[in-house]
Amino acid sequence: MDAGIFFVLTGALIVAAIARWRGWPAPLLVTVVALAVSFVPFVPNLEIDGHLLLTLVLPPLLYSAALDVSFISFARSLPQIRRLGIGLVLVTTLVVGLIAWWILPSLTLPGALLLGAIVAPPDAVSAAAIGRKLGLPRRVMTVLSGESLINDATSLTLYRVFASIVLGATVSVWEGIGQFALAVVFGVGIGLVFGIVIHQLRLRIADPVVIGTFGLLVPFGAYAIAEHVGGSGVLAVVAMGLFVGFNSPSTSYTTRQQEAPLWLSADFLLESFVFAYIGLQFPRVISDLGDESVVHVMLLSGAVLLAVLLVRPAFVYPANAWGRFQQQVRLRRFDRRVQSGRVQARLVRGKHPRKPQMSVEQLRGRMIAPALTWKDNAVISWAGMRGVVTLATALAAADLADLDRGAGHAIVVVAYVVTLGTLLLQGLTLPWLIRVLGVVADSEHEEDRRQLAAVRARSKEAGKEYLEQRRSEWIAEHGKGSTARFDAFETRLLKMETDADRAQASTDGSGPAHPTYAELEELSRGWLQVRREVLRQERDAGKLNEEVMRELIAAMDAEELALDTRGALRLPGRA
Known part of the structure; x- marks a missing residue:
């Protein structure tokens, strides 16, 4: 029984992998192949409660x-x-x-x-x-x-x-x-x-x-x-x-x-x-x-x-x-x-901070x-596969x-x-029906682009507010004479397309105004946190689709991974 389950699992995974490689629906191909194989005499008969x-x-x-x-x-x-x-x-x-x-x-x-x-x-x-x-x-x-x-x-x-x-x-x-x-x-x-x-x-x-x-x-x-x-x-x-x-x-x-x-x-x-x-x-x-x-x-x-x-x-x-x-x-x-x-x-009574x-x-x-259009309902009507x-x-x-x-x-x-x-x-x-009816997400793509533009503008404003707050903390810690160093950092941070780029830029050694990697990493993480918070607020307010938010957060996760990876690979003794 155990060996039979192992062989069934292995065979099913191989067939499903081939289906994914060829772009075919894996559940259907696995079912068809298993149905054909079921007539082979030496194939085990699995009985599961x-x-x-x-x-x-x-x-x-x-x-x-x-x-x-x-x-x-x-x-x-x-x-x-x-x-x-x-x-x-x-x-x-x-x-x-x-x-x-x-x-x-x-x-x-x-x-x-x-x-x-x-x-x-x-x-x-x-x-x-x-x-x-x-x-x-x-x-x-x-x-x-x-x-x-x-x-x-x-x-x-x-x-x-x-x-x-x-x-x-x-x-x-x-x-x-x-x-x-x-x-x-x-x-x-x-x-x-x-x-x-x-x-x-x-x-x-x-x-x-x-x-x-x-x-x-x-x-x-x-x-x-x-x-x-x-x-x-x-x-x-x-x-x-x-x-x-x-x-x-x-x-x-x-x-x-x-x-x-x-x-x-x-x-x-x-x-x-x-x-x-x-x-x-x-x-x-x-x-x-x-x-x-x-x-x-x-x-x-x-x-x-x-x-x-x-x-x-x-x-x-x-x-x-x-x-x-x-x-x-x-x-x-x-x-x-x-x-x-x-x-x-x-x-008004239900306001919560x-x-x-x-x-x-x-x-x-x-x-x-x-x-839902009649075409949408046609697809839903025909998507009734049992399992x-x-x-x-x-x-x-x-x-x-x-x-x-x-x-x-x-x-x-x-x-x-x-x-x-x-x-x-x-x-x-079902794939044929979807193609014939033309049930696609074109209008949603346009709405996603509009939401992305709006959330990027909101994120940029939140980022500027975050940097201004950190500027005050920087001056309080290092004095007013250190603002040139922070200005160079701020300019560098705002111009970079991603935080991975910011992490890469931290090693180029561009003069005395260049911040240390630790300082750049700290501000980059804060920048990421501010952007994530903006996304959650926009989602909760109904201004950003949750699927779009998740895609953006996945991209930010990759940026933070780049920061961690870059930090782990730095040579000892480098600032």
Whole structure:
């Protein structure tokens, strides 16, 4: 078993590496190759418990995805995300459940609804990989990523409810709603506690290796504890990831630089294994079926696959129209409150010295979710590939004690066909659809350029204020006669394009006015800190997109690394 997992992992990584090298979608290629290899006689048959698969794979993948999601964009798109992550999952569960009960009555209604909950949540790994490669707009990527962060929580909660009914428990509608509410409250609460703790550790521990190791561990802890107390482990991990990611700019640059490649490697490893495992399961799920049930189960599989393909667009477009209507109602109410003076009064009372002041226009802007065109919704409608959650919960459902063995096998087969069918059918055609519709981020690029120009001007002013403050400190320490030395330093600092250039310039020995490296390094770090603070303030005020802020901070991290590297390479005795 151990050797089999090793060989599967190695093969999956090789295929995924080839896909990345050629620019192909790695999840799809790994699945196709694994499916073909599954017919080779000597390939090991991996059998992994569904609960174990979920516990080992889902927390790190969710946490890594949540770290990369912009919290502000997530909050603005939350109405759209909520409709897909909760509403669409409920509708899909009901439609698939009724179809399955009609075609295969031996499943029973609770078992059919259990199947519906299993196949309901899409996995955005493939869609996100394709979207990033083809440059999908952030408004679309945010909705797809956000949906994948919360739809698993809805699906797994429904799974628990219907599994309890299958096992003989009596669960009313209100009890089901209560379980979902508790799952949300406990999950988010535990996730925030973990997020606060790990953030404080990131602020206080300077060793990026230790912090990176804690980062790999805590998703499992948050998930397990939340599940143990009846909460949603998915929401716990997501809440923790969003909190840590939002506050990441306040941590050291070494922590950020250590964290990024660590999670990229973890995602690459886990995703490669999961999609290889999906492909390798084909012979097993077919062999588990009896000859007399093959026709009925395959008919059911085709019907469920067709249903999940059609339900998504049938839900997305009306839900988007309803969301626009609701938004207009909220905006009209807000405008009436502005005219009556109640909103302005609340802003005055809510002033906080550490929070940027927000105008009424900015507050109103935060109520407006990014508008999705019909082309955007077409891409979202077709980005419904299923993944690890569907397969793992199906394997777990097959082991339920009170579920008929034939029904359990049928659930596994249907889940497998839906997962593989959506991965191949939608995954292979989604790039073509994006290109044909021309869904690109051109308008966002223009907005990014405008924001960059504004934040650079703001950063320049903040830098000048910082230098003036340091000038006063310099004069107080060295006297007024030393201002020529500081003026030369200031001129040199302002003219350089990057702080790496400033570090390089410190060794050119240009006369008596040239500052020492230690002095230059100190001011350069202060300059970087001022610029980072400007970026955070602009983001918090809603004037700078969080994704753009992260790109700029990554560039500043590289500049600070250049300072550290230059300082470490200096010869002893040089000023």
